[in-house]
Amino acid sequence: MKKKILLLLFVVYAMLFTMSAYAQKSLPTICITTSTPLNPRQKVAAHMKTIGYDGPIGIKLRGNSSLSFNQKKYTIETRDADGKELDVSLLGLPAHSDWVLLAPYNDVSMLRDPLAFQLWRDMGHWGPRTLMCELELDGEYRGIYILSEAIKRGIDRVNISKLKKSDISGRELTGGYLLRIDTFNEDDATFTSKVPGIGEGNMSTEVIWSCIYPKKKKLQPEQLTYIQNYIDTVEQVIQSEYFADPAKGYAHYIDVPSFVDYFIHTELSLNADGYKRSAYFYKEKQKEDGTGGKLFAGPVWDYNLAYGNANFANANNLEAWCFEGASNNPTPAMWQRLLQDPVFRKAVKVRYLELRKNVLSSKSINAYIDSQVKLLVEAKDRHFQKYPELLVSEERKQQLAEQQKQMGGFPFGGGFPFGGGGFPQMGQFPPGGFPPMGEMPQGDFPKMGEFPPMGEFPHMEGFQFDVVGMFAAYRVSSYQEEITILKKWIADRLAFLDKNIARFDSDWLPRIQPLVEKKMQFPFGGFPGGFQNK
Numbered sequence: 235m236k237k238k239i240l241l242l243l244f245v246v247y248a249m250l251f252t253m254s255a256y257a258q259k260s261l262p263t264i265c266i267t268t269s270t271p272l273n274p275r276q277k278v279a280a281h282m283k284t285i286g287y288d289g290p291i292g293i294k295l296r297g298n299s300s301l302s303f304n305q306k307k308y309t310i311e312t313r314d315a316d317g318k319e320l321d322v323s324l325l326g327l328p329a330h331s332d333w334v335l336l337a338p339y340n341d342v343s344m345l346r347d348p349l350a351f352q353l354w355r356d357m358g359h360w361g362p363r364t365l366m367c368e369l370e371l372d373g374e375y376r377g378i379y380i381l382s383e384a385i386k387r388g389i390d391r392v393n394i395s396k397l398k399k400s401d402i403s404g405r406e407l408t409g410g411y412l413l414r415i416d417t418f419n420e421d422d423a424t425f426t427s428k429v430p431g432i433g434e435g436n437m438s439t440e441v442i443w444s445c446i447y448p449k450k451k452k453l454q455p456e457q458l459t460y461i462q463n464y465i466d467t468v469e470q471v472i473q474s475e476y477f478a479d480p481a482k483g484y485a486h487y488i489d490v491p492s493f494v495d496y497f498i499h500t501e502l503s504l505n506a507d508g509y510k511r512s513a514y515f516y517k518e519k520q521k522e523d524g525t526g527g528k529l530f531a532g533p534v535w536d537y538n539l540a541y542g543n544a545n546f547a548n549a550n551n552l553e554a555w556c557f558e559g560a561s562n563n564p565t566p567a568m569w570q571r572l573l574q575d576p577v578f579r580k581a582v583k584v585r586y587l588e589l590r591k592n593v594l595s596s597k598s599i600n601a602y603i604d605s606q607v608k609l610l611v612e613a614k615d616r617h618f619q620k621y622p623e624l625l626v627s628e629e630r631k632q633q634l635a636e637q638q639k640q641m642g643g644f645p646f647g648g649g650f651p652f653g654g655g656g657f658p659q660m661g662q663f664p665p666g667g668f669p670p671m672g673e674m675p676q677g678d679f680p681k682m683g684e685f686p687p688m689g690e691f692p693h694m695e696g697f698q699f700d701v702v703g704m705f706a707a708y709r710v711s712s713y714q715e716e717i718t719i720l721k722k723w724i725a726d727r728l729a730f731l732d733k734n735i736a737r738f739d740s741d742w743l744p745r746i747q748p749l750v751e752k753k754m755q756f757p758f759g760g761f762p763g764g765f766q767n768k
Contacts, residue, residue: 260612265370305339325365328390336380341538342716350537356593361533378617387447395519402456408527409519411461412447423450425462429469431564432747439564472568478575489530494581496531503540506549508556510563512536542723550707579738586735626709
């Protein structure tokens with residue numbers, strides 16, 4: 235009897251201990267075990283365990299410049315025992331085989347991507363659903379991550395028709411296609427826009443489109459020709475004299491409401507990559523009656539450098555417009571041209587005023603931010619213990635600002651190269667320019683994908699490189715300071731849009747940049763090569 239009582243007490247104690255530990259754990263944990271070193275080029279076999287799943291996966295590193303960060307991003311594919319793709323529901327999200335673990339390393343709030351995706355969904359579109367979690371990789375704690383749906387075709391994702399290899403003519407050829415404007419690699423089917431992009435000081439005006447569904451290995455020549463011709467038609471019609479004609483102008487080819495929403499969403503975020511990187515589109519299949527088959531803008535992706543969190547491409551200028559372009563990458567000219575149509579501007583104004591009553595109200599946005607902050611209240615301390623460099627003292631803030639000033643904006647000490655304006659125009663490098671070739675610290679910058687481990691850049695004597703501040707518009711000393719800044723920035727940006735969009739159907743006209751093809755060569759025979767893996 236005594237043994238039974240002791241056993242019962244032990245069980246009760248164990249249950250209480252487990253419940254207490256679970257109560258202290260505010261986020262689910264994902265545990266991944268690898269047997270092969272990870273790389274950004276191809277997935278390697280691994281094992282993942284989390285609530286509701288314990289099985290094999292494929293995993294690879296993800297990103298471009300973020301490969302240099304201490305906290306890495308990952309692409310994950312759930313698999314069966316034979317290594318084939320397996321649709322799985324992770325942490326309650328709709329079943330699929332393709333997932334992303336986003337690392338919010340250069341977003342101290344950890345909320346910018348989830349906020350952007352949520353706003354897009356609340357505006358009535360499909361956007362990646364996310365869940366905050368913590369990651370353990372090979373037994374090592376890696377901090378807070380954002381488990382996100384990948385942008386893929388599917389009933390519960392981008393719901394467009396499945397294109398078969400035999401769909402090479404007629405209505406079957408018209409959809410669906412999933413497209414992206416971004417950097418690319420050899421595995422992408424790409425084509426160059428016939429309309430040059432805009433932006434002041436760009437080294438190139440080429441806008442490159444990728445067809446990411448169907449994938450290049452399955453995409454038939456007839457399908458690639460069709461979608462390229464369709465995009466060429468869309469962009470050229472938008473630049474034509476009759477672009478605003480309701481019958482034969484842009485409205486005949488694009489889903490105008492989605493473009494209106496994408497414009498509002500992008501301009502609110504003031505995304506440093508807005509329109510010109512991670513910009514997705516999809517084309518539905520034409521219906522049997524000949525209607526439909528238009529190009530839609532969205533879904534949205536990659537907003538860690540948005541909402542005031544970047545110091546280049548005018549992203550820290552509350553009175554800037556993303557559609558006007560910047561000096562880092564060419565912005566598709568169609569957005570500027572659409573704003574020249576009073577009907578499009580009127581649609582933007584009407585929709586914006588409607589959204590401000592609910593989805594884009596300060597009350598709604600702050601409520602979402604507060605709900606996510608509450609989820610992170612316990613886990614964030616572990617995250618910042620893992621990455622103490624994310625928070626800096628007031629003294630360190632001043633040091634970083636002074637180092638940036640001394641370097642003329644060069645990023646050894648915090649700040650994207652050349653300050654807040656992005657890359658310079660030729661002949662406008664900071665005082666002293668680059669160090670002479672051969673005298674760069676420890677053999678120049680590394681190539682993309684070959685950064686030193688754990689995000690450590692080469693040391694330049696007298697300066698401590700601040701990889702966290704490489705793109706940052708500011709640094710903070712506490713998480714609460716970051717949330718306060720984020721809320722205020724959004725409120726200020728909304729005030730700017732309130733004032734200006736109110737004039738969209740009266741006296742407002744966009745600043746016009748001429749469509750001039752610029753063919754400028756990269757210095758020294760080209761920048762270091764790399765690949766894209768977003």
